[in-house]
Amino acid sequence: MREVLEAIERWKERGERVALATVVKVIGSAPRDVGAKMAVSSGGEMAGSVSGGCVEGAVFEIAHEVLRTGRPRLVRFGISDEMAWDVGLACGGTIEVFVEPLP
Numbered sequence: 001m002r003e004v005l006e007a008i009e010r011w012k013e014r015g016e017r018v019a020l021a022t023v024v025k026v027i028g029s030a031p032r033d034v035g036a037k038m039a040v041s042s043g044g045e046m047a048g049s050v051s052g053g054c055v056e057g058a059v060f061e062i063a064h065e066v067l068r069t070g071r072p073r074l075v076r077f078g079i080s081d082e083m084a085w086d087v088g089l090a091c092g093g094t095i096e097v098f099v100e101p102l103p
Contacts, residue, residue, distance in 0.1 A: 004039045007047035008102065017042040019063035021099045023050050027078070028093030039102075042067050050097050051077070062099050072100035 008018050023036040031052035038048040038056065040063035050059055055077045066073055078094030 001037065001048075004037050004048040007041075007045065008039050011039075011041040011043065011045065014043070017067050018102045019066045019099055020102055021050050021059045021063060021097050023095050024074070024098045025096035026093065027095075030093040030095045032095070038063075040064065040067075051095065055095070055097075059097055059099065066099050066101050070101055072098065074098050 004020075008020075011018050019040045021038045021040070023030075023032050023034050026032075026034055032050055036048070036050050038046060038050045038059060040046045040060055042064075046056070046060055046063075049056065058077065059075070062073055062075055074096060076094060076096050
């Protein structure tokens with residue numbers, strides 16, 4: 001969390017807008033627990049993690065949409081354990097991520 005807070009402070013000092021993504025629900029197996037956070041700057045940087053890699057790119061894009069529109073979004077990502085193993089991922093499960101612009 002410290003990394004995320006320090007990045008947010010740095011970006012805000014530079015005058016950038018920031019979106020914050022938070023894991024709000026986990027169903028089944030997931031690489032990050034509820035409360036995991038990832039911040040994204042309007043300049044294209046990110047800090048933290050909500051998935052350990054597999055959905056970070058999608059959350060990054062959604063964060064930029066949230067920054068453009070000013071409207072928060074709740075998004076769901078999921079894959080079955082069987083499908084996960086078939087493509088070489090360590091876990092399946094579903095996560096819900098709330099992405100919001102910071103004031």
